[in-house]
Amino acid sequence: MATSSDDMKTMNFRRYEEGDFEHRPWQEEIWQAGWTHKCPTYVHRTPPCQGSCPSGHDIRGWLDIVRGIEKPSGEKSWQEYAFERMTLSNPFPAIMGRVCPAPCQDGCNRNQVEDFVGINSVEHFIGNWALENGMKFTAGADTGKKVAIVGGGPGGLAAAYQLRKMGHGVTLFDEHSELGGMMRYGIPGYRTPRNVLDGEIQRIVDMGVEVKTGTRVGREVTMEQIESDYDAVVWAIGAQAGRALPIDGADADNCITGVAFLEAFNDGRLQHVTGKVIVIGGGDTSIDVASVARRLGHITVENENERPEYVVLGQTAHDVASTAKREGADVLLMSRQPVDKMNAAQHEIEDALREGVEIKGALTPVSVVKDASGRAIALKVADLDYSTGKAVVVEGSERDIECDLVVAAIGQTGDFTGIEAMGNERGLIDSDKNFQVAGKPGHFVCGDAVRPHLLTTAIGQASIACESVDHFLKNQAVGKRPKVDVHHFNLLGKLKEWNLAPEEFKRLDPEEIKKAEGFAKEIDLGQRGTSDAKFAVHNYEDRSFNDIIPSDELFLGHFTYTPRHIRDNIEVSAEEVLGHFEERLVALTEEDVVAEAKRCMSCGMCFECDNCVVYCPQDAVQKTPRGESTTGRYVFTDYSKCIGCHICADVCPTGYIQMGMGD
Structure with missing residues (x-):
């Protein structure tokens, strides 16, 4: 609704008068002796480890859980809470912690200090703990929809996991006698121990996945049967040739x-x-x-x-x-x-x-x-x-x-015997960025059939493909994927977890606004334009969907030299190798895992170091009261005291504080 001319006359927050089109030089506009027009804003961005991970792990999130920064709201152990966060994107932490070549570690900003954080070693430990303690997955409420997944490798199993979480029925077809795909048939057991692999696969099957092994689509079952019996199809056949x-x-x-x-x-x-x-x-x-x-x-x-x-x-x-x-x-x-x-x-x-x-x-x-x-x-x-x-x-x-x-x-x-219509001239399957098969509505694809790559790539593609399947089954348009397409930390979700969600915004009735003496009075009543209102998360900006924070925007001087905690690797000599099929990699202890997680610099998110509170000369940056504090909301700024000196931003190790224009 347009603002009335009477209300316009009472607006009292305009910086320029009518006809005033000139502004002062920018240096004068922003800086005034000992103060500026800028104030601290809390800006959430994606860390490069996560941006480098093909499965989109919230790596910073579960490392902060392991180190004790982010805590569960209930009685869960940190191990269980870290497992839950870890498996939002990847249901195979024990396997991937062993065999993933870890592009996340190559991207780690800690490399600018001394050495990357041992992300794989932490994942390895949590994966083992989850198996030893019988962690399970829970399926979502039944939607009545049925999806066929062709291929029981990492991509197909990850797709089954994601779809069951959404509540869709899943039947998984695989031509082998056992599930696992390249994790079982392409990697030797001394790298992917079979008891570990079987445990992580069974956890997915136990979500209610119907499994048909020894069944090749195109031989025992025709494509026409699949299309007739199921509402959608996910092709995860890999590149087995x-x-x-x-x-x-x-x-x-x-x-x-x-x-x-x-x-x-x-x-x-x-x-x-x-x-x-x-x-x-x-x-x-x-x-x-x-x-x-x-x-x-x-x-x-x-x-x-x-x-x-x-x-x-x-x-x-x-x-x-x-x-x-x-x-x-x-x-x-x-x-x-x-x-x-x-x-x-x-x-x-x-x-x-x-x-x-x-x-x-x-x-x-x-x-x-x-x-x-x-x-x-x-x-x-x-x-x-x-x-x-x-x-x-x-x-x-x-x-x-x-x-x-x-x-x-x-x-x-790929091997397209019996399903020749699915393949292209390169022996793969064509798809768009949402992993919908070109020219075949209701068909989706993930994994090596798209492009032979890492196991974690197949897992990440499965997550995106399943979102597309969900939209298709609900007759919803598939939107544009974000520039940084990963599993992002959700501040609103975290606030809800701790019962700190913003209050519902209730707009005043137009008649009440008139009685309240115009638009300016609406502002006075806390409807907008004030940091005291409880219906919004103030001075927080989520750039994680578009921005990865580089090392030059961190305060690296905060971090002291701390050697990496390295997993032991059983070294097998040429004389000992014959018949040696035992696992070579030894998991870190719990103590070393926590210490390694503490090496994480939490790039792009507050890790509660207190620098901004300690160094603020005006006492403007303060700790959020205990009953209102949670991850990402550890501190707040009293803007009546802030002079915009930039010190809090300069000493923020993680780059979470950025100076933005204020009044």
Whole structure:
């Protein structure tokens, strides 16, 4: 409703008179001797760890819980509260705390002080605690809608988890005998212990997920049946087919892919290798293949069907008794990139070298050398020179390396047998930013079928895809995704948790406004324009959906040198590696986990250090009364005392205080 001309005459907060279009120079406008027109505003922004996490973890949030800054409102332990926050985005903390390459740690602002925060180690501890203490998930109220999920890997399981939380019915189809996808069939058990994996999967199934294993959509069940029986479909089929070497001779039977090799091993069929093994790659999958081959060991072939390629191709399986004859395997891992530029995690490279894997970089495969029967007997390779900035084959460097098995770990693609209509020319599925399948309403996708990447990427995509599914099932338009698309801390939600939610805004009746002598009186009655009103969160701005806070906006001088608490890693030597399938990573103790969480700088959110209170020369910044305080509302500013000196913002370690224009 427009403001009446009478009311306009009584408005008393205008900074300029009618016809006054000139303002003073900006320096004079803002600064006046010992005071300014600026005042502290509390600005919430996304920390770079979270911005770097493909699953969108509220990392700062659960680290603040572990360290004791953010507390639950009830009687929950900090471990349970941290688990609940952690699994808003990722239902596999015990697995991801072990195997995620942790791009969050690369992005951590603490790197500017001495070293990143050990985010994975804290997640590892909480994940273990949750399994040991029987933590469960709760499904939402039943909506009556049914969703089919095709694929039981990290993406499909994460989608089942998110959809059940929303209350939608879920049936999960997977062609394997067990769920887990790449977590089970693509990563060896000494990195993802099977009891841990089974526990985290069962927690999702127990939410009421119907599971149909040994069932391939496109073979046992048609796409038409799926579309007829379900209200929506989520495709999480992964990229289960490895890419073959694009060189002459790579069609030999004993040239196989890393994906097929690891699946045969994790399925229990492959129990030893024969002869020398050459692994081609440079990423984590190639390291896993080489490390598994070293553990399996080598035997001299007595029967043709003992050769590993026949096992991998599913034609036979190894007899356990034959492994008694095994010896250490001769394994070479070669990469087109120099060793120091390989994509694999540095600690994984170091472990492989210690375990006896030979690693050579700047080497390219040229062709596969076959014998008269068509078997590969050698791999022709050549050196690469990077001195020009590009890979150039060194003339005259070609040579043959004898081998009995060639394993290519150079990429993956999808298998669309029976569902050809879903695939594109790259062997993947096309989708938009909301993970809706192009041209197929009601179909959604997540995980490696979109783009082969990390497990945590599949989990993050599943969360977004499920929001799109929810909108579709409710006949709602799918809105634009935020620029910083993660699971954000919600201050209003936190206030509600502590029964501190703002009061309901009640607008005065127009007739009452007139009786109250105009618009200016409405202001006096606390309807707007005052920090005393209780219907809003004052002087708080949420920029987390658009802004990631960099290290140069923190007060780094607050943080003293504190060494990282590093998990122990059981080092396996080349002599010990044969048959060594025990877990290598040792979880931190509770004491070390809490100490490590305290190294977090809580970028973009108050962590209650008291600097602003201590250093304010006017006593304008004060602690929020105990009964009204919670995370993000630890301090407030008495603006009648504030002179805008900027000191509170200068000494704020986390960048949570920003100076904004005031009256």
